[in-house]
Amino acid sequence: MSIQDTGMTASMMQSELESAITLEQVCKKRREHRIGPINWSIPRGYVTALVGENGTGKSTLIHMLLRTLYPDSGRITWMGEACEGELPVHLRQQIAYVAELPMLEENRSTARQAAAFRSQWYPNWNQQRFEELLHQLKVPEDVRLSKLSKGQQQKFVFAAALATSPKLLLLDEPSSGLDPFAWKDMLSALHSEMERGDVTVLITTHRMEEVKRLADYVALMYEGQICGMKEKDELYQQWKEVWLGPVADRQLLDDLKELPGILDWDAKPDGSVRVHTSQPAELQQIAEENDIPVQVNGLEWEELLSCWVNDYRIHHLGEAKV
Numbered sequence: 001m002s003i004q005d006t007g008m009t010a011s012m013m014q015s016e017l018e019s020a021i022t023l024e025q026v027c028k029k030r031r032e033h034r035i036g037p038i039n040w041s042i043p044r045g046y047v048t049a050l051v052g053e054n055g056t057g058k059s060t061l062i063h064m065l066l067r068t069l070y071p072d073s074g075r076i077t078w079m080g081e082a083c084e085g086e087l088p089v090h091l092r093q094q095i096a097y098v099a100e101l102p103m104l105e106e107n108r109s110t111a112r113q114a115a116a117f118r119s120q121w122y123p124n125w126n127q128q129r130f131e132e133l134l135h136q137l138k139v140p141e142d143v144r145l146s147k148l149s150k151g152q153q154q155k156f157v158f159a160a161a162l163a164t165s166p167k168l169l170l171l172d173e174p175s176s177g178l179d180p181f182a183w184k185d186m187l188s189a190l191h192s193e194m195e196r197g198d199v200t201v202l203i204t205t206h207r208m209e210e211v212k213r214l215a216d217y218v219a220l221m222y223e224g225q226i227c228g229m230k231e232k233d234e235l236y237q238q239w240k241e242v243w244l245g246p247v248a249d250r251q252l253l254d255d256l257k258e259l260p261g262i263l264d265w266d267a268k269p270d271g272s273v274r275v276h277t278s279q280p281a282e283l284q285q286i287a288e289e290n291d292i293p294v295q296v297n298g299l300e301w302e303e304l305l306s307c308w309v310n311d312y313r314i315h316h317l318g319e320a321k322v
């Protein structure tokens, strides 16, 4: 299911979202790096992309969700259930995980043997789906996993993850190491998976094309904190680039700079200004009233994410505007 298909607005969705996983005041210290406190609900039945700089804590967070790492404090609930210690089997059987670098315990087995072993563990194992995916991704079934390339191993892990018919799919940079053809196959397999119904996907990625093609929601992590979560189309509309000028009137420029919503104000030597703002309409209107040339443009994903980080730094960390 995708939000676009539901015909609901983002604000309606936000208030009615059911949670697959909830984190309350979750903290973890890793060497000098502190993650949290994190308060966040991962919406059930949607794809949420978790994005953020290297080293900000995305993988650590996923490991806490898998319980391969325990928080120092705080509480996590999975499908409404909290647990102490390891995840209970019935929850573990509903969760599939694909890591950035596959570490296969079954290295000495072939894909076929490893699948036979895993199928005993997962009551909803779908052998037909597994074989179709292996075939589509061109992974040999009868070669030891240790003899496969890293990309082929990654494809095996991905196929095996989907074959478990998970309720919750945790993907940590799953496309690193995949060739462009396999990447497209992975996206289409994930789209089909979402059509299956009640599946929640959390994916960490640095590939904006992946966010664009897959995500319903985008969550931003910065310096160990979740800065917020936005519906993808809402994020796309949130900030715009405005080109003004050239503007000769210094007083007018100073007044414009103080308008609400402005994040970046980049004055050029020729008197023109490039602005990132969440409220382009007001800026545009005043510019037009004063006969100042003005142009409003959409932003690329990378620029939108930098705006989001800047907005967070200004409004939550109290940093000065640039």
Ligand SMILES: Nc1ncnc2c1ncn2[C@@H]1O[C@H](COP(=O)(O)OP(=O)(O)OP(=O)(O)O)[C@@H](O)[C@H]1O
Pocket: 030, 031, 033, 052, 053, 054, 055, 056, 057, 058, 059, 060, 061
């Ligand atoms: N095994 C570990 N032991 C101690 N500290 C670690 C370990 N793994 C990661 N860290 C530290 O935890 C912090 C968060 O790392 P993490 O791998 O979660 O970041 P990330 O957001 O997933 O980064 P990337 O985008 O590069 O994958 C970093 O400061 C890192 O140095």
